[in-house]
Every structure is written in C-alpha cells, then in structure tokens.
Amino acid sequence: MVATTPASPAVQFVQTGLLALRRLVEAIAALTLFADLVVVCLSVIYRYVFHDPLQWGDEVARGLLVLLAFTGGAAALAERRHVGIQALLSRLSPDGRALVEAAGLWVIFAVALALTWYAWDYSRTALGQITPYGLPQNLFIYPMVLGGAAMSLFAAGHLFECPNRPRALALAGLILLVAGLLAWEVYLPDFAPSPLAVLLIAFALCLAGGVPIAFALCLGALAFLATDGTIPLAVFAQQAAAGIDNFVLLAIPFFVLTGLAMEVNGMSVRLIELLRRMVGERPGGLGIVTVLSMVLFSGISGSKLADVTAVGTVMIPAMRRSNQDPADGVALLAASAIMAETIPPCINMIILGYVANISIGGLFAAGLVPAAFMAAALIGGVLVMSSKAKPAPLEPTGRTLRQLVWSGIVSLGVIVIIFGGYRSGFATATEVAAFAVFYAIAVGALMFRELTLAKIAHLFVGAATLSGMILFVVAASQTVAFVLTIDQVPQGLAHVLIALSHGGGGWVFMLVTIALLIVMGAALEGAPALIIFGPLLLPVAQKFGFDPLHYGIVLIVAMGIGLFAPPLGLGLYTSCAVGGVPIEQTARPIAKYLLLMLACLLVLAFVPDMTLALPRAMGFIK
Known part of the structure; x- marks a missing residue:
C-alpha cells in the first residue's frame, strides 16, 4: 500500500x-x-x-x-x-x-x-x-x-x-x-x-x-x-x-427539474420497464426500447442531458448484462437524442423561439411529425441491423404488468399537463412547466413514495446547477451575438449565403446552411449555436420563401447532428460518459446512425409539408 x-x-x-x-x-x-x-x-x-x-x-x-x-x-x-x-x-x-x-x-x-x-x-x-x-x-x-x-x-x-x-x-x-x-x-x-x-x-x-x-x-x-x-x-x-432576462427562459429550469424529478422519483424506471414488457423478447428489443424511451422523456424533461442520463443509466447496463455491444447502445442513444431535438418541450426549441421571435407553440407542433419520422427510421434501422442478433431476455423486477401500466398512466400525466395546459391556453409554456414540476414531485412523494425531503432538496440543488450551466451559456452567447451584430456580421453572412446560392435558389441555400449548421453544432453546444446563428439565418431563409417553422426545425436537427458527431460533438461525450464507453469505440457504430439521421434531415428539408401540416391544422400558420 x-x-x-x-x-x-x-x-x-x-x-x-x-x-x-x-x-x-x-x-x-x-x-x-x-x-x-x-x-x-x-x-x-x-x-x-x-x-x-x-x-x-x-x-x-x-x-x-x-x-x-x-x-x-x-x-x-x-x-x-x-x-x-x-x-x-x-x-x-x-x-x-x-x-x-x-x-x-x-x-x-x-x-x-x-x-x-x-x-x-x-x-x-x-x-x-x-x-x-x-x-x-x-x-x-x-x-x-x-x-x-x-x-x-x-x-x-x-x-x-x-x-x-x-x-x-x-x-x-x-x-x-x-x-x-x-x-x-x-x-x-x-x-x-x-x-x-x-x-x-x-x-x-x-x-x-x-x-x-x-x-x-x-x-x-x-x-x-x-x-x-x-x-x-x-x-x-x-x-x-x-x-x-426573459420570462420565456424560465421554462428551461422548470423542465429540467421535471425531468430530474421523474428520474429520482421512480417514474423513468417504471416507464422504461413498461416499454420493455411491451416490446418483449425480440432481436433489437433493447434498441427499440431506447428509442421509445427517448421519445417519452424528451416530451417531458426538455433537456438532452436529463434525457440521455435517465435513459442511458438504465439501458446501457441492461445491454451489458445481455452481452450486447455497449458502444452500439451509446451510439443509438446519441442518435435518439438527435431525433428528440424536435420533440416538445425541447429546450433548444424554447431558445430558438425566444431569440428568433418564432412562436414556441408553433415550433412544438412543427416538431412532432419530424420526430415520429426519425423515430420510425431509427427503429427500422435497429430491426434491420439486429435481425440476426440474439434477443435480450426480460429481467424480473417484482412488479406486475398491472402495476407497471398504472404507474405508466400516472407518469404520462406529466405529458398531459404539458400539452393540455399549453394547447388549452390556460397558461404559457413556462407556467405549464411549473405545474408539471409539482405534479412530478407529488407523484414521487405520495404515490411511489420514493421522494423524501432530503431527496427533494438534493433534486433542487441538482436542477439549479444544471439549469445554471445552461443559462450561463445562454448569457455568454448573447454577448457574442451582440458584438457580431455590432460588426455587421449578420449582413455579411447573409450576402455570402445569397451569393453561394446564386443560380440554385432556395434549395442550394438550404443545403449550404445545413452543412454550416452541422459544423457549427459540432464546434458549439446547441444553445450558443442557435442564439448566434438562428437570428442570422432565419431572415435570409424567409427571403428564399422558407417558412420560419420549417426552417427552424431543419436548423435544430442539423445542430443536433453536429452536437452528437465525433470527434468534437459535446453531446456524444455526454452519451459516452453516461454509458461508460470511450468515444473511440463509438465512432464506427454512430456513423451508420448519423447517416440515417442525415438522410431524414434531407427529407424534412425538401418536403416542407412534413413539418408544416400539423402547425397549419392547429392554426399556427394562416
């Protein structure tokens, strides 16, 4: 010694x-x-x-x-x-x-x-x-x-x-x-x-x-x-x-707190277990559950860090116990997080709506069909790639299917509060998020009995720290956005992009900006990239005839691909840290999922109705 x-x-x-x-x-x-x-x-x-x-x-x-x-x-x-x-x-x-x-x-x-x-x-x-x-x-x-x-x-x-x-x-x-x-x-x-x-x-x-x-x-x-x-x-x-200094941004700490509360109070474990029972023992079953879990949790917490942590800490160990490749599991987790960037109430949607003056409710509606499309593509990819794999056995937990269904219904009440409250006009996204927090804490303390006063105090400390980190990035990004505006960088960038797109029209502009946003998403974390480039690019996109909701969703997905792309993507580092897998081991598995997400992004970019049909039906587009 x-x-x-x-x-x-x-x-x-x-x-x-x-x-x-x-x-x-x-x-x-x-x-x-x-x-x-x-x-x-x-x-x-x-x-x-x-x-x-x-x-x-x-x-x-x-x-x-x-x-x-x-x-x-x-x-x-x-x-x-x-x-x-x-x-x-x-x-x-x-x-x-x-x-x-x-x-x-x-x-x-x-x-x-x-x-x-x-x-x-x-x-x-x-x-x-x-x-x-x-x-x-x-x-x-x-x-x-x-x-x-x-x-x-x-x-x-x-x-x-x-x-x-x-x-x-x-x-x-x-x-x-x-x-x-x-x-x-x-x-x-x-x-x-x-x-x-x-x-x-x-x-x-x-x-x-x-x-x-x-x-x-x-x-x-x-x-x-x-x-x-x-x-x-x-x-x-x-x-x-x-x-x-904006009331809209209060939704960020409230949604983070909701997501962490669900992780601490037992909701996340129960929902994931219910999904595993529903999917059953089949090739690629754990991968399908990973994608579906990200769909659910992204619709609740809004924070990618909270989503990846809640799902990854349950699914990656399960893959290890089933002798499946954890590196592939981490890669799928990261790709699912890209898909989840357009599932409301994603924090990046709130930030983009705030800085670019776009309807946040419209962005929420515009992201649903693209998210369903990307989730279906990921599940299809998992089924194809895992067709010859050995099914992972279900692990006994002591909970009956009836208990899981009941707890799942109670847990999904958070989603009802978020979407029902916002769509009804009863309250703003920020106010709805606040009530979702109280619901998640009440369920954990009174029904599941897994939240004590000590755990609640620890929960608020963790949520305040994570929220402070995100909000400080937003504050720092605003300082750079201000000096760029003073130096007339937005006008210069607009002229460059218009010149590059000359002769090809709006679709060339779309391809150029997708490439730009993927690179910037890798170099920057999602929030600063959106704060800096959102207000710069959206006015130019509108000049080319693109609807702000359509282009906003394309921007968010492109940023997400960059955020989880090696070797710089910070989101990939988070996924690797949660899964306990070196980033070098995930480079090859994630390449196939990134290509799949890129193909989905191109479809979304060139088929605007996939993004705009639902907002138009809900009255966000006249």
Missing part, C-alpha cells in the same frame, strides 16, 4: 472554505429555483382563481432567473460541470495537458473577474433606476456580481490545486501573449488583427484548450470589446444580463 501525503494546513483551510462556499452557493441557487416556482404558480392561481393578476410577478420571476443563472453557473463551475471540448486536450502528453489545463483555469479566472468588475461597474450606472413596477434595476445586476465573485473564488481554488510549475508557466505564457497583442496594436496598428479576428482566434484557442464553451464565448466577446475600443466594457455585463 502506498502512503498518501496529508494535505498541508493551508490546503485544508482553502478546501474547507471552498466547500463551505460551494454549499452556500448551491443553497442560494436551489432556494432561488424554488422561489421562482412558487412565484410563477401563484401568478397563475391569482389570475384564474382570484381574477387579480400579480402585476409584479413577471419582474420578480425574471430577477430570480438572473440570480439562478449566475449562482447555478457558479455551482456548476465548483463541480467542474461546465462542458468543453476535450478531444484535442486528450492527445497531449501529461506535462502538456497539465500546462494547457492550467492556462484554461487562468482564462476562467480572468473571465470571472471581468464579469464581477464590469457587472459592478454596470450597477453603478443603474443606481436610482427602477423597473416599471418599482423594483430597483440593480436587483437584476447584483446577481452577476455575486455569481462572478463566486466563480472567481472557485476558479482560484481550482488553480490552487494545480502543480506550481504548470500554473506559473501558463500564467507567464498568457501574459506574454496579451502583451504581444497589445504591442502589435500600439506599434503596428495598420497590420493588427481586426476585433472580429481577435474574437475568433481567442475563441478557437480556448475551445482547443478545453476551456468550457461559456467561458470561451465570454473571452471572445471581451477580446472584441477590448480591441475595438469604442464600446464601454460594461456593455459586456449588460448584454450577459439581457441574454437571460
């Missing part, structure tokens, strides 16, 4: 302090999520029961959302849950990797400090300003200061854990890099790179170095503003807050 060296008192003190800070930040984020849930539900109750709308409800809910985004984002940083691309980093030697990781931590630390400083600077300009309902404007700004300060401390703690040599060398290298760029700007201004070039270079270097995407986006925006010199840097904080 090798003896371990005990940590020094200084290290123990720092670790204890950071752990206490992490618990505090997690508690603030979880309580904020709970408070937001209560405010939204009370707003609906007062509106319909007492006929006395809470005038302040919307503003308070949005203020709490900003607090959730930055405290939850800080908690995610403390847990190292922010996602970044590790493909290039993993190829380095141990010493090289340690150096690059240390440089990445310095970047995170610098971005967090900048967020804190410029948010504080922004708050001073807003002193004395009030919102339409009389709340101090700074209530929407101070959460950034708090979250940025917590992120700075967590990043400093991660740096403290790094070996001294790579930490010092990384800092020296970054200082030299910045000094060289400043000298270039001062002494050779005519030959210095443009602010846009600096943004792209900084972002690319951060991605290659494994820096989480949210922080890479923030650094790119800060680099642009610093080299441009004509825009106050406090605008960075202003745009970060503006990116998430």
